[in-house]
Amino acid sequence: MRRPTLFLAFWLLGSLVLAFIVVPLLSLVAAPGLTGLLRAAAMPDVRAAIALSLGAAFVAALFAAAFGVPLAYVLARSAFPGKGVVEAVVDLPLTVPHTVAGIALLLAFGREGVLGEPAAAWFGLRFWGTFAGIVVAMLFVSLPYAVNAARIGFEEAIDPHLEKVARTLGAGPWRVFTRIALPLAWRGVMAGVTLTFARAISEFATVALLAYYPMTAPIKVYELFLRFGLDDATGAAVLFLGIVLLLFVVLRQFAYGRGGNRGFGR
Numbered sequence: 001m002r003r004p005t006l007f008l009a010f011w012l013l014g015s016l017v018l019a020f021i022v023v024p025l026l027s028l029v030a031a032p033g034l035t036g037l038l039r040a041a042a043m044p045d046v047r048a049a050i051a052l053s054l055g056a057a058f059v060a061a062l063f064a065a066a067f068g069v070p071l072a073y074v075l076a077r078s079a080f081p082g083k084g085v086v087e088a089v090v091d092l093p094l095t096v097p098h099t100v101a102g103i104a105l106l107l108a109f110g111r112e113g114v115l116g117e118p119a120a121a122w123f124g125l126r127f128w129g130t131f132a133g134i135v136v137a138m139l140f141v142s143l144p145y146a147v148n149a150a151r152i153g154f155e156e157a158i159d160p161h162l163e164k165v166a167r168t169l170g171a172g173p174w175r176v177f178t179r180i181a182l183p184l185a186w187r188g189v190m191a192g193v194t195l196t197f198a199r200a201i202s203e204f205a206t207v208a209l210l211a212y213y214p215m216t217a218p219i220k221v222y223e224l225f226l227r228f229g230l231d232d233a234t235g236a237a238v239l240f241l242g243i244v245l246l247l248f249v250v251l252r253q254f255a256y257g258r259g260g261n262r263g264f265g266r
Helices: 005-030 033-041 044-077 083-095 098-109 116-123 131-157 160-168 173-184 186-201 205-210 217-228 230-256
Strands: none
Touching: 005 230, 033 044, 033 230, 044 083, 044 131, 044 173, 044 186, 044 217, 044 230, 083 131, 098 116, 098 131, 098 205, 131 186, 131 205, 160 173, 173 186, 186 230, 205 217, 217 230
16 A cells, blocks of 8 residues: 555654664764774673673662552552642653752762661661662662553553452452453563663763762763773773663563564553
8 A cells, every 4th residue: 555645754754763863873883893892891890880780770670660560550540639749750750860860869868868877877778889879879760661661551451340340259459460460561561670671771870979889881981981082982882782782672572572562561
């Protein structure tokens, strides 16, 4: 069937968007060459920074799933006064500049912060310059993705009447959630976890302000750029990018399946 002119025009505009994304990345990948890539891979501090980023982002994604999915279910199934305010609060990290978010986290979780000081005094848990601080910074900027994707999954994948029928047949709320809601909406949940992981692993500003050391991969790339110039930073950047893209493709395939993203809950 012949495509309408409007469709072709929109496809042309879309192609410009794709080119805008792909061309800089291709330029990056082509820049260091195999020698530069191998040199970056041979640097212990680069490998340690990449491993730290992967581990911290994974932990942040787990926390986002553990605490964000229950909130997403409440937002998807409940109507209550102030619901719009709660949804706006969830989305706040998407609108706050990351340097501002880093300052806010430093005031809350720093040495004299309202949460950091008692956590250090009572539990010996410190957030400045530690793995815990990196996880907190990553979680703050990425948590909205987990909540919003899971909420859409619950709303689109499940007919609320199905849950009501299960309740009338004697199933309790926890059983309805674990046996009906979560299995049907698992693609939405996994989509949120995937987006959370991808957003967390790329965070720079909030991590740098709350926990500059130990260095995550984005901070290490920036340090290499400042100390040695573009060539050394490019090799590390390409190595990090390759690992992240591979993991993202695998997670996205698991979350969306062969049909692609045809709705979070489908």
